[in-house]
Amino acid sequence: MSEHRSNLDEDSLSVALEILSRLVSFPTVSSSGNLALIEWIGSYLSRYSVPYRIQAAADQEDKENPKANLIASIGPQTAGGVILSAHTDVVPVSSQDWDSDPFTMVEREGRLYGRGTCDMKGFIASVLSQVPRMVEASEAGRLRYPLYLVFTYDEEVGCLGAPHAIRLLRSDFAPARCVIVGEPSSMRPISGHKSIDIYETKVTGFSGHSSDPRLGVSAVLAASRLVSHLGDMQDELRTTEKDERFSPPWASVHVGVIEGGTAVNIIAPSCHFVWDVRALPEGDTQELPRSFKIWHDKVILPPMRALHDGCSIETKSRASVIYLRPEIDSAAERLVRKITGDNQHRYVAYVTEAGQFQQAGIASIVCGPGSIEQAHKANEFLEKEQLSLSCAFIEKIITECC
Ligand SMILES: [Zn+2]
Numbered sequence: 001m002s003e004h005r006s007n008l009d010e011d012s013l014s015v016a017l018e019i020l021s022r023l024v025s026f027p028t029v030s031s032s033g034n035l036a037l038i039e040w041i042g043s044y045l046s047r048y049s050v051p052y053r054i055q056a057a058a059d060q061e062d063k064e065n066p067k068a069n070l071i072a073s074i075g076p077q078t079a080g081g082v083i084l085s086a087h088t089d090v091v092p093v094s095s096q097d098w099d100s101d102p103f104t105m106v107e108r109e110g111r112l113y114g115r116g117t118c119d120m121k122g123f124i125a126s127v128l129s130q131v132p133r134m135v136e137a138s139e140a141g142r143l144r145y146p147l148y149l150v151f152t153y154d155e156e157v158g159c160l161g162a163p164h165a166i167r168l169l170r171s172d173f174a175p176a177r178c179v180i181v182g183e184p185s186s187m188r189p190i191s192g193h194k195s196i197d198i199y200e201t202k203v204t205g206f207s208g209h210s211s212d213p214r215l216g217v218s219a220v221l222a223a224s225r226l227v228s229h230l231g232d233m234q235d236e237l238r239t240t241e242k243d244e245r246f247s248p249p250w251a252s253v254h255v256g257v258i259e260g261g262t263a264v265n266i267i268a269p270s271c272h273f274v275w276d277v278r279a280l281p282e283g284d285t286q287e288l289p290r291s292f293k294i295w296h297d298k299v300i301l302p303p304m305r306a307l308h309d310g311c312s313i314e315t316k317s318r319a320s321v322i323y324l325r326p327e328i329d330s331a332a333e334r335l336v337r338k339i340t341g342d343n344q345h346r347y348v349a350y351v352t353e354a355g356q357f358q359q360a361g362i363a364s365i366v367c368g369p370g371s372i373e374q375a376h377k378a379n380e381f382l383e384k385e386q387l388s389l390s391c392a393f394i395e396k397i398i399t400e401c402c
Helices: 002-024 035-047 117-129 131-139 161-172 219-240 287-299 301-307 331-340 354-359 384-400
Strands: 052-056 068-074 081-087 106-108 111-113 147-152 176-181 196-204 252-260 270-278 312-321 363-366 381-383
Touching: 002 035, 002 117, 002 384, 035 052, 035 068, 035 117, 035 147, 052 161, 068 131, 068 161, 081 117, 081 161, 081 384, 111 117, 111 384, 117 131, 117 147, 117 381, 117 384, 131 384, 147 161, 161 354, 176 331, 176 354, 196 219, 219 252, 219 270, 219 287, 287 301, 287 312, 301 312, 331 363, 331 384, 354 363, 381 384
Parallel strands: 081 147, 081 176, 176 363
Antiparallel strands: 052 068, 068 147, 106 111, 111 381, 196 270, 196 312, 252 270
């Protein structure tokens, strides 16, 4: 029996390896689209007569680089199914120093190198490698609950694809009991993460010769006061908020980019900066941007406008991803803890699509192969062992749906 067992696992692993190598060969950087990969997954599913839906991106601005979600369902159309979810896009490789072609998977010393092996095509490969078993269980009438496969676009640029897929799941499929988002967690359950909201603030001043600063309004000077105020707000959060499950244990604010001005002797007509807020679960993600606006409209803007009424401070949201609120006894937690035998509670700093599923009322957890340490870096890799663990994990999920 044990011999038979290990043979099965070997087979699964070699199928998963073959699939992963194929998935890596699609350079699904968000700017290039993911449709070719989605169609390849579709044709793979067709080989096993699995019905699937391809959902074109909500606002398909870039017709040259089309994007889509894929949603498939295997098993009876009843409530209580399990969603296995992953994003198909990867981060760019430009200005990274790779030892081999990032879009050709290579194996060296038990590690699978290639862009996306870890984040998160390894999870997709392990799910797809188990499709024959899912179909077999379904055809034999053993599956009591459906398995849903959800593969999304544009996670890396603000989790844009998942909400679109979630709407389709809710409208056209029986309600699921939970979702497992297979982001790299070294196959350990992750119960919560912060939110992220990215903003761009544009300051418009009034230009003039710098020899007499009274004649203009420097956007660079105003922006520097705004940035400095965000720093003060951060300091205040550090003393007022505490949730030791997270690191850092408070909501954080960070200004990552600032650009403005034209020359040293010209009063800067414009300046913009990009910043983010990472709020703790349960927190009001809009509270800080709201009080920031109230403050600058009261303190910074009036003297600017007094000199020139064309001056302005405008903030736009660039991306917003909700936090994953820990729900220690949810269906997702129970399922993953039963399978992994791991009862430790972990909270991470990175964001995932799990919070979006949770917001839609679907119990969510993060658990997938590979370490987040390797994600987004040059020479990204996935330990072969992790791929194998992920295949075994999916196999157990099938059993749990029987
Ligand atoms: Zn990811």
